[in-house]
Amino acid sequence: MATIYIDNKPYDADPSRNLLDVCLSLGFRLPYFCWHPALGSVGACRQCAVKQFKDEQDTQGKLVMACMTPAAEGTRISIDDPDAVEFRRNIIQGLMMNHPHDCPVCDEGGECHLQDMTVMTGHDYRRYRFDKRTFRNQYLGPFVNHEMNRCIQCYRCVRFYRDYAGGRDLDCFALRDIVYFGRREDGVLESEFSGNLVEVCPTGVFTDATLKQHYTRKWDLEFAPSICAHCSLGCNTSPGARYGTLRRIVNRYHSEINGYFLCDRGRYGYEFVNSPLRIRDVTWQGGVIDGAAGVERLSTLLAAGKVIGIGSPRASLEANFLLREAVGAANFFAGMADDELRLVRRILEIMQSGMASVPSLRDIELSDAVFVVGEDVSNTAPRMALSLRQSVRQQPIRSIEKLRIPVWNDNAVRDAVQSAKGPFYIASPYPTRLDGIATEVCRAAPDDIARLAFEVAEASDENSPAGRIAAALRNAQRPLVVSGTGLNNAAIVEAAARAAQALGAALSYVLPEVNSAGLAMMGGGTLAEAMEAVRGGAAETVIVLENDLYRRAPAEAVDALFRSARHVVALDHLTNGTTARADLVLPAATFAESAGTFVNNEGRAQRFFQVFIPHGEIQESRRWLRDAMLAAGRIEAEALDRLDGVIGALGRALPRFARVHEAAPPAAFRLVGKKVPREPHRYSGRTAMLANITVSEPKPPEDPDSALAFSMEGYSGQPPPPLIPFFWAPGWNSIQSLNRFQEEIAGPLRGGESGVRLLVPNGAGQQQAGVPPAFQPRNGERLLVPVYHVFGSEELSREAPAVASLAPGPYLALSPEDAKALGEDTAEVSIGGKTHRLPVLVISGLPEGVAGVPAGIPPFTGLSLPAWGKFSRMP
Amino acid sequence: MLSVLRTIWEVFLHAFRKRVTIQFPEEKPRLPPRYRGRIILSRDPDGGERCVACYLCAVACPVDCIALQATEDSTGRRYPEFFRINFSRCIFCGFCEEACPTYAIQLIPDFYMSEYKRQNLVYEKEDLLISGPGKYEGYNYWKVAGVKIGGKDKGEAEREAPPVDLQSLLP
């Protein structure tokens, strides 16, 4: 700790940080544009000028940029010095010179960093009387809207897009005062992190294009702390709703997980909540009935007995638990494909065994040697890919330590590092987006990938590929092995664990869905057992919770299940194959309309809260089930009314969930006797928004499940992290107000990070599957591996129009050799007895005997991939 | 003490003064044309809606009685999909007029909006839109804003240079 003097008062400061960072951590109001906590300093905007003095006698001082000056011992600066204040005011006056008169129609207005900084510096009158510079905008795809006139040339967008996220297609063009940030020509931004430009841009150049279609200002949205439902990482989000529809999602900082950034699937997948496919009515055999009648029907079915329940990896722990309670533990079946369930259970076992430590995304970012084993991280857990991109910088940065360049001095660090990258190895059957940063890429069939990883675990020869990987990881300070369920291969999972254990590396698995870990921990039979139970007559009624079984098992098997069941009950958000076959369909609340807990891929339980009250009969699944249990005379359900009651019962019934309640404060939690308001204090329209229906205002809805209120009234300070609905601080209306919520810049939020790790290593690990035999290509057949797509492979986000517009249709991926041998644009392939005619997509690098089909995209849903596909004409 | 008595006496004498009250419905007050009663929504000189749905009136409203939803036409011109004011809550403070950056909201001398049903005091955009520019005849927000809308391309607004030619390398 160093002591620095700010306006003649001593403060403790971390000398490895810069002055801007330190001043903001200490709570000073210092304006800035080009600096970003995750991107470092470049000193481009000249906005954070302060006056530095040599010593106590120095009265002259000199202006320095706070972001470019280290907080060294004894530094004396003045923020309030009249010269510095004047300088900052002049700078912003210059930046504002060409800024258009757009605020009323600009989507950034009301949460604009430029607005905040202009107010902060006191520039309030435009003296510039000449013509303003203008630019033409570009079409940048369905996610990001471009309005170049507003640009203040801070360079943050390209620094994020190119340097941080590894994108290639956004750049700056032209020169002097006409520098232009955009693509070479109109087109969809390629990076799956383009949505972060919306938050990175300090003004309205890049704005959320989906929000624009139902535009609402930040102050008018009602927020709640939430967890992204579109992959297994559990990124923290802050969804905003207005007039009973979800309007947008922004990042909610979590220092261990998502940090400052989200992927585009997480940010734009939310629109499925407003989809026309949403189920809003209770239907019985196709006819609409009211909610009470629905509960009545379900309770009759429950009371009749012979009921089984099929849970879901995309439903909360609480909903799954209520189903388990309603049908009984013996009749509860996990709603995952059987092989997937086995895989996830094995992964949990490995994580719990203590064979390797389980890293958070922050740890992954700081890893310095990485081996990715058979997982297309960019497409199955995109936010992890962004963290992995940072890991390749760790070793080069360490290697330039002797140059004594502070890490935050971004330009200098990048100049010194040049294109040097740390060890990063990928083994994958098809090219991934991370290949560009990889030291070495191994293309192999799934079994061969597993063999490679096993080999790495044993390797000693430094000349073989496995040996090089082993050496790189062994020589690293924080080695990491990443694998997952993507290739659906038990040997890969096993081999990754072996490699991590042998090399002392951390081990991170990507799981298939948001609550896969939670569901697998809860137990329950397999789908095959469920089907057997129904076929054997042991069960007559099947309750399917938030699950489309056609994505879990082959269509014939599911059809057979539904045929032999007397009654099928489905609780879900969107119309799908399962709800179409169900007798009773109950509209279930989505993540944004309910509260509950998800367990992410590191075994961290995190609470999400209800954002808004939906239209129609929609209710949380657990409430439907609880109401039906009560109506069926099950009085134990009375205690399961509120979320805290359910969590308590869950902890008692299944001790491994005993700590779930620690994930967030209970509903009775109060700050100064008040709840935490979901709405900003400037929320408008309370007395008019429903006046067209009736002029008498209804009572604001109560929330019995959380310490959050559907109101703008309540505690006005900073709530504990799991309850922060949105970031706002006086004078900081943009997302940059986050600075005020952190203990120190880029550190944990005040009050500690949220979420509780449920998996405690118990050292009970044991080796299971052995080394598989080498892959043997077959004649006339190809092994079809699942090819993941960040947009399209995930079930819910593919119903969001913006995401859907980028989702691929069905195709068959062939290596150039195979495509040439086939010689046609389309191919006929039969998979599992069904023949498809598919357009051919050539992917170079596919290993011999391997082809690919898009995962999670009809007609390949429900297929157990990889599977052998038979070609009518193929050598 | 005497002053107290004098006060009492003087106040008592007011009993014989002329009343200042205007017996409103029978007797109408004369209001100046710029009297600020209820709001209306005005139009641009070219006849388009002036309101750009910026939500500033809604947030300025101390009783939160304005609700609206922004939308855009195919050319990018923003306007309110609906604009609702609940006059049964309105306190006629005029903050919305002050907040309005486009002169769309203006106050007119109409204040006696008595209804037997409160519901009739909920006004929608159709009830508020007038056909002219109101007090500000020449002003057109879109002519000073930087965004492109139908009939106004980039660089065609007031005090705007033509769009930059990015291909040019001239210093």
Add this chain to the structure above:
Amino acid sequence: MNGLYQLAVVFGVLVVALTIAAGLIWLERRLLALWQDRYGPNRVGPFGLFQVLADMIKIFTKEDWTAPFADKATFILAPAIIVVTVLLSFAVVPFAPGIVVADLDIGLLFFLGMSSLGVYSVVLAGWSSDNKYSLLGGMRAAAQMLSYEVFMGLSLMGVVVLAGSFSLTAIVEAQRNLWFVVPQFLGFLLFMIAGIAETRRLPFDLPEAESELIAGYHAEYSGMKFGMFFVGEYLGIILISSMITVLFFGGWLGPVLPGIVWFLIKVFFFIAFFILLRAALPRPRFDQLMSWGWKVMLPLTLANVLVTGALVLAFA
């Protein structure tokens, strides 16, 4: 027969007192308007008289809300106390010969006793509301009413000495030749000021000063519970006006017209005067009120008792 008559008087007094109290809602607003160059309520019925009805309907049908943090029992009891104590005081007021509920020998003491009990209502209301403004209002009321009660009683001792009785009927009869206001002018002034303070009327309405205490002790009250305070205050005005009439202005005594008419004329005169005070005078500060009470009024009262006693002794 006698019992029946007695019953009739009781009901008569109750009905008349409550009717006048309700009528004061209208009268006060009209008179205030008169002195402020306005009209006051003049729309509902002739001269706006039905405003009383409208107000009553409103107050009876308003949501009767009890704050969740209030002390329930006390909160409900408090408004009842004020109405009960004031109504009980009316029992000893002789409106005309024979029209009195209970012609007690100690009528005056009974009146003073009841008016002391009235303070409980305000203090309990302030305390049970569990609201800092209400509590401040209650505390102010306690201090103010205790202080002014002291010389309210003492200021009447001159009258008692002159009449030689605590019976209000006897006091009225003793004024056949000369209203006590003449020999006891100082006593009259002191009693009137104390009376205003006791009823917490303007300008001495510090316990409910809306500009500082947002209605003070009845800030949390609504509906008919608030209405009780409202009625209690108007009953208080009538009571104090009646007492002034009885004690200093010869009660029902007067030529030509029947006694009850004279009584009412005098009472309404003082009611109107109270309203005029409200229209004319600003509210003093609380410390001014207290020091005025203890440092000016109390010595003056004592002097009045002393001088009256001495003169009566000297001339009797």
